Amino acid sequence: MSAALDPVDWLLFSLSRAFRSPLAVFVQIQGCVICLTLAIGWAFAAYVRNREINRMKDAMKCGNSFAFLCHDINELEHTNQVNLPRVTVVMPLKGFGEHNLHNWKSQITSLYGGPLEFLFVVESTEDPAYHAVSRLIRDFKDDVDAKIILAGLSTTCSQKIHNQLVGVERMHKDTKYVLFLDDDVRLHPGSIGALTAEMEKNPEIFIQTGYPLDLPSGSLGSYCIYEYHMPCSMGFATGGKTFFLWGGCMMMHADDFRRDNYGVVSGLRDGGYSDDMTLAAIAGAHKRLITSPPVAVFPHPLASDLSFSRYWNYLRKQTFVLESYISRVNWLMNRGLFSFHCYLSWGFVAPYFMAAVHIAAALQIYIKGYSYEETTCTTSGLLLASCLAICTLTELLSMWNLTRIEVQLCNMLSPEAPKLSLDYYNWSLV
Incomplete structure (x- = not known):
């Protein structure tokens, strides 16, 4: 019977049969479960963000036109x-x-209405950021307390961590909280005030963090970054306690650095590579609280020249981060996280390959007039592919809804900034 079939068709039908084995069916059902899990996670994140939008709307109805700064005028x-x-x-x-x-x-x-200083820290005057920041500081010298600091070359940790620690050493003696920001964070007018208010409300908070809302530039690489960040975003949209930490925005107690509480300074300085992974490990080891308020979502416009190769390099660096650790337990956790990440990634991708084979086999049967008995194929493959398609559409709808709500929240938190819009997203690339 197989001899009557075209060799390519025979291979296709054989793959389709193989992908109906118990193990293959498990992998395809698992893919559906992963999609639905993402959809549920994004739905919960959307609920948390939307609840904050409703609070702001209620405050504005009560006459508080500054609800983007605080709920109580x-x-x-x-x-x-x-x-x-x-x-x-x-x-x-x-x-x-x-x-x-x-x-x-x-x-x-x-x-923010309290005392505030900004410390821009660069390695040397050779850094392209130095001259750009110097001009910025001159333009705002009468309005803000800002200075640029030369940190020098790092010898014991990553350059970013070295710059952070030098900045902490130079902060004002009366500083109560220190906020670390990356240069790709676009703050809202009330962001610092909101983070500080939460720290004041609950002194047990060790670190407050947030997460970016990626704004793709249109390139394939930018959409890959957006897709990569979206599953992580649900861990930051809890409206409170979280186990996740984003190094782009971290507010901490200044005294933790002055006194090296929990080994914060030594843990970062002595071989630290990733600031957020190191601090998250310290928080976990000492059972310290990390929180992410619902307003801590920041527009993150991605570079227009962000190619797929740059995305791949970014992904490699993110994977390398998991090789850094500060203790045996932290190493084991990072190993487990890496393994879990790989398993879920392939568990997410593999079902789509199997579904493509089932669909291609069905099309060949239809186009060339084969009978299902002749090819020994069944419609169960198409049933699995259909289930995956439904779960994928549900997942995409949930992701679209979360993005829509976060765009709306960002627009409300920055009422005078240019409006963000879903029109900028190419959903066919998503």
């Missing part, structure tokens, strides 16, 4: 503002990208 009274704690913002810099200047302006034009 009485918090803006002078008697409350003069008692706000001092915050130092440390920004470790390297290089100068197309969106950096706009991001830096959003950071230094915060509407």
